[in-house]
Amino acid sequence: MPPITTSIFELLKIGPGPSSSHTIAPMKAGFDFIEEARRLPEADRKRADALEIRLFGSLSATGEGHGTRRAIVSGLLGFLPDTCRPNVLEEFDQPGQTFRLDLGGPSLEYSPDDIILDAVRHDYPHSNTMTFALKAGDAVLLERIYYSVGGGFLRRKGETEPKPGEPAHPYKTMAELKQHLRRNSMRLHQLILANETAVTGAAEDEILLGLDRIIEVMERAVELGITTAGTLPGPIGLQRKAAILYNRAREEQYQGPGFLKAINAYALAASEENAAGHCVVTAPTCGAAGVIPAIVYMLKHHMGGRQSEIREGLLAACAIGFLCKHNASISGAEVGCQGEVGVASAMAAALLAYARGSRFQVTENAAEIALEHHLGLTCDPVGGYVQIPCIERNAMGAVKAYNAYLIASTLDESYQMVDLDKAIRAMAQTGRDMSRKYKETSLGGLAQSMTEC
Ligand code: SF4
Numbered sequence: 001m002p003p004i005t006t007s008i009f010e011l012l013k014i015g016p017g018p019s020s021s022h023t024i025a026p027m028k029a030g031f032d033f034i035e036e037a038r039r040l041p042e043a044d045r046k047r048a049d050a051l052e053i054r055l056f057g058s059l060s061a062t063g064e065g066h067g068t069r070r071a072i073v074s075g076l077l078g079f080l081p082d083t084c085r086p087n088v089l090e091e092f093d094q095p096g097q098t099f100r101l102d103l104g105g106p107s108l109e110y111s112p113d114d115i116i117l118d119a120v121r122h123d124y125p126h127s128n129t130m131t132f133a134l135k136a137g138d139a140v141l142l143e144r145i146y147y148s149v150g151g152g153f154l155r156r157k158g159e160t161e162p163k164p165g166e167p168a169h170p171y172k173t174m175a176e177l178k179q180h181l182r183r184n185s186m187r188l189h190q191l192i193l194a195n196e197t198a199v200t201g202a203a204e205d206e207i208l209l210g211l212d213r214i215i216e217v218m219e220r221a222v223e224l225g226i227t228t229a230g231t232l233p234g235p236i237g238l239q240r241k242a243a244i245l246y247n248r249a250r251e252e253q254y255q256g257p258g259f260l261k262a263i264n265a266y267a268l269a270a271s272e273e274n275a276a277g278h279c280v281v282t283a284p285t286c287g288a289a290g291v292i293p294a295i296v297y298m299l300k301h302h303m304g305g306r307q308s309e310i311r312e313g314l315l316a317a318c319a320i321g322f323l324c325k326h327n328a329s330i331s332g333a334e335v336g337c338q339g340e341v342g343v344a345s346a347m348a349a350a351l352l353a354y355a356r357g358s359r360f361q362v363t364e365n366a367a368e369i370a371l372e373h374h375l376g377l378t379c380d381p382v383g384g385y386v387q388i389p390c391i392e393r394n395a396m397g398a399v400k401a402y403n404a405y406l407i408a409s410t411l412d413e414s415y416q417m418v419d420l421d422k423a424i425r426a427m428a429q430t431g432r433d434m435s436r437k438y439k440e441t442s443l444g445g446l447a448q449s450m451t452e453c
Contacts, residue, residue: 017278018277031076032075033132033146037142045104056124087277126148174424208311292344324427366409384447388450389446
């Protein structure tokens, strides 16, 4: 197996929820296509009279509920996931709304309703396929096929995946990572930073600025969530709860149960923002986008965490996320929710331990404890919406991360019997053994028992 070459900003991506493959990648596709259309000869741009967009696979099956149409239109209008306003997709919510697409002078009227939800099963090589065709009568002026390949990544038909650089300290497991740290007398965040520079070619300053932006978007999602009431979009009519818990935590001055209520409130807040289709950070996925922000917010606003400590903690969290992604999965569709909220909880536990200045072994132990106690967790979103059980599950994941840190940092390190590599192997095997019903299909578990009620 090759060494880990995943970039920090592949794991932690900014963009609108509730599902990166349904919103972030389609938004990028819209942006990319309109940019290309603007480079067509002027005569073609002037005679263009129609844009035909078709969605296939799960983009067709659940794209409507996940806001795929409005994500594409926002991209066509020039918005990109990491720079758009947090609630940009709400501007494209009204049925029958039309917009003028700028083709670099000439323009074309277009409505999100024009996007065609095509076949769920098809012959394209990737399940989540989008086809775009700019037309003049029967003539096709520009045609592109895009694949949303998971985690918000977009690939164009015919495009080969860019080859990453060689990591400065190649590793595949935590055991190998620890050898590098010992051999080079390095700290974990230094190694992750050095690898990021080698793999992506980005300068260290650039990476640190990127991390600050990630922290800022996480904090903004928490702050918007704890100050917003009402129900979330979609047929479930789910009530937002973060603001209620936050107000109670404040009344209790964050003491005793008030402290736990605050962690819950922060995780619910970012998750509710995700469910509302607002911008979050995939950490490591949109579904699990509340766990790490809750711990970041606690650290910064209640535990005196400095920005530099939080950045370093995030780098340590990325090491855990990379190992889980490389040796198991971070996709609910592949291994169930243990790979989403479970991994997010392990990353958050490591972040907390590392940012609080714990020894390296405490960081690993905290991550292992958090992951171990999510093993076997299924993915069964009710109605296919990232709301029940997802939102409360983020709160549980954040509290478990805090608890894992407490256990790991209180007990003697030699008491730890299970190491992180073993827990990740167990997650991978459990995921392989898990019935398809429990892997984001909504065919089992809570998704079914809710239907029966
Ligand atoms: S239940 Fe499924 S969709 Fe919901 S957070 Fe977990 S993995 Fe994601």
